[in-house]
Amino acid sequence: MRVSAAEGAVRAGWRSVATEEARTSGARSEANQRYRKRSEPEVQNWRVLIRPVTPADHDHLLPGLVEVLRDSVAGGASVGFVAPPDPAVAGGWWTRTLSAPDVLTWVALDAAGVPVGTVQLRLPWQENGRHRADVAKLMVHRRARGRGAGGRLLAAAEEEAGRLGRWLLMLNTRTGGDAEAIYLKRGWEVLAVVPDFATGTDGRLYPTTLMTKVLPH
Numbered sequence: 001m002r003v004s005a006a007e008g009a010v011r012a013g014w015r016s017v018a019t020e021e022a023r024t025s026g027a028r029s030e031a032n033q034r035y036r037k038r039s040e041p042e043v044q045n046w047r048v049l050i051r052p053v054t055p056a057d058h059d060h061l062l063p064g065l066v067e068v069l070r071d072s073v074a075g076g077a078s079v080g081f082v083a084p085p086d087p088a089v090a091g092g093w094w095t096r097t098l099s100a101p102d103v104l105t106w107v108a109l110d111a112a113g114v115p116v117g118t119v120q121l122r123l124p125w126q127e128n129g130r131h132r133a134d135v136a137k138l139m140v141h142r143r144a145r146g147r148g149a150g151g152r153l154l155a156a157a158e159e160e161a162g163r164l165g166r167w168l169l170m171l172n173t174r175t176g177g178d179a180e181a182i183y184l185k186r187g188w189e190v191l192a193v194v195p196d197f198a199t200g201t202d203g204r205l206y207p208t209t210l211m212t213k214v215l216p217h
């Protein structure tokens with residue numbers, strides 16, 4: 001972890017925040033139907049390990065992380081790219097991300113130790129924002145979805161935020177996209193929907209939902 005020990009106090013327990021039945025509910029039920037279809041076959045003996053990424057992990061995790069990013073974009077995820085980035089571009093992006101002192105990254109590893117998912121916690125540098133953090137880039141490879149990895153990654157990031165005293169969490173996610181439902185299920189609240197926020201892989205502009213979660217403090 002590249003954060004100072006002084007940054008946080010240990011905070012126990014999570015408050016469940018009521019979810020907002022907002023204008024995204026229609027899109028959400030559509031996403032739920034897609035999700036149920038995708039996760040129908042029960043996977044036996046699925047094991048996944050969630051852990052923070054350290055600088056020492058960089059070289060051996062990089063190819064798998066590149067693949068998670070490329071696969072997510074290929075699946076239409078709105079994570080900064082409009083087409084699956086070339087492996088060299090994706091590798092450069094990961095290298096910059098993993099070396100940023102204010103970004104904490106987690107990886108989900110399958111039983112063979114191959115990355116199948118990731119999430120980030122971005123810590124604002126501002127002195128007046130030491131109680132905040134942004135959750136970003138929650139991604140699970142399509143081959144591993146619907147088995148709990150995404151939920152566990154998000155829980156790991158939230159838990160660390162609480163431990164660091166970063167009790168005000170923020171994120172934005174494609175309105176009606178795969179990830180919106182997961183956040184709503186975990187007690188995130190909708191603040192606003194911003195139209196035309198980002199270009200999709202199909203070249204069209206899509207809205208984003210700004211969300212927040214207040215941890216016990």
Ligand SMILES: CC(C)(COP(=O)(O)OP(=O)(O)OC[C@H]1O[C@@H](n2cnc3c(N)ncnc32)[C@H](O)[C@@H]1OP(=O)(O)O)[C@@H](O)C(=O)NCCC(=O)NCCS
Pocket residue numbers: 031032033034035072077078079136137138139140141144145146147148149150151152172173174177178179180181182185
């Ligand atoms: C969103 C994403 C990370 C979910 O990963 P996952 O491993 O399939 O999620 P999980 O299996 O842990 O599901 C966690 C919970 O969310 C729900 N969920 C997950 N995907 C869902 C979907 N598309 N629709 C409805 N609910 C969904 C599950 O029912 C589960 O609820 P439960 O804990 O009550 O059982 C994955 O679909 C993904 O990588 N999407 C593309 C990347 C992306 O859009 N990221 C957003 C960046 S902001």
